[in-house]
Amino acid sequence: MTDASATFTTEPPLVHDKPQVISPLVRRITAANPSHMTGPGTNTYLVGNDEVLVIDPGPEDDVHTKAILKAAKGRIRWIMCTHTHPDHSPGVPALKAETGAEVMAWSNRGGLRTDRRLSDGDQLVTDEFTMTAVHTPGHAGNHLCFFLEDERMLFSGDHIMQGSTVVITPPDGDMGAYLESLAKVRALNLKAIAPAHGHVITDPNAVIDWYVTHRLEREAQLHGLLIEMGSARIAQLVEAAYVPLDPVLIPMAKRSVHAHLRKLADEGKVEGNGARGVWSVV
Template structure:
């Protein structure tokens, strides 16, 4: 934590300053990272929770410079709520991820979302926000959420990866909005790029992003293999029983997240015709 303090701006490279929000948790690690990008004018990526102390630090970094846009990778409550007061104070538009399109009745899945998020402009693949000497290009990376975006900074080879690729853990994929099929495809998409560094929503900068993404793909495929082996043993199993056997020693606070990601794997395997659902249990097709 000494190298990554809350509320103290860290200049990562000439065009990028990071500010850590004071919201650490088992789901956010040390907290949500906001980024101020630019020089004579700037953009703010993922301003984080609506916390007055965090907003004060962001405004101190902005230092009266024109803010061309407030960019949102996805509208979870730890990423987007501060966009509204920051937009009011700077006059900048809120752009980026679309509002939620896949919903459900599951309170655990719904609770993470910023329900008041309404962007001024939705960005699609390839859309660009520009300032003096910098540009941010939207890269569609659905999976963690259905409308998740990353933002590439071609001037330096950096990619702001949001929660699609984090510097401390694999991402939670929680149906119905999260989708494992899309998540895996988005990882494969990033494998086809040559970004120099990732600046994630949580965790340290990723200096060898190709190696990390390759490892994340391997991790998900291993988890998929675990599920199939369990079900091939013959018993129909509920999600809770699978998680108990696959995630031995897991922090109890993270068990619900593990159950959501396991469910996302099950939906993906069902779509591929490898397993089937039988009431509250799953079995080999």
């Protein structure tokens, strides 16, 4: 087993469908699905050398699946999915068909069929490593992170991403749960975060603290705007709060504003009528 003193390699540029070593136990293969939602593409991780665990096989993409199989050299035994969004789990069936690997996730959803449904704290223990499931609802209700105990590395899926914030889309996305989940993973004494999009994060606590600060500042801003405006629709709040904003990002901003408003409503501070209705201060 590799201990917590393991060092992480200097990050090379992300390259599509080519394995990159990021630690003694971990390789990354980035799918060729870049977009404003996925950044440079979805990262698939291969954990272990003698027997391999695949985390997030990514989209349904023959080239990507073949890259995973080639890198693993017939040693894939397990597949874990952080959640069931279309850039993370659709690659599972092809990979399972080729390997017979055991599929593990929080739930059967979005076309994913598991062999083992994971709960918070469940572990996969091998001769090389121990992986612990950490339930982190917020981005999605069925979202899991995976904690590699031996290297204190968190595979964060879409809970934490490098270089950007995370979209929270109600009703499955929940801002209050998201902030609680950030606090939960911060308590793990992480050495690194391996996100589903972007490079390895080697200052995890600083990044998590920034995420929390950013969300609370945005929440306070939106609450203040509603106090000033009296009442407003989400589109009006986005226009006032996000200056300037690339038009392609407006739908994502609307979703996040809706999530913030739902959290404020749960706390009794505002009231409103869904994604298209009018919101006001209580």
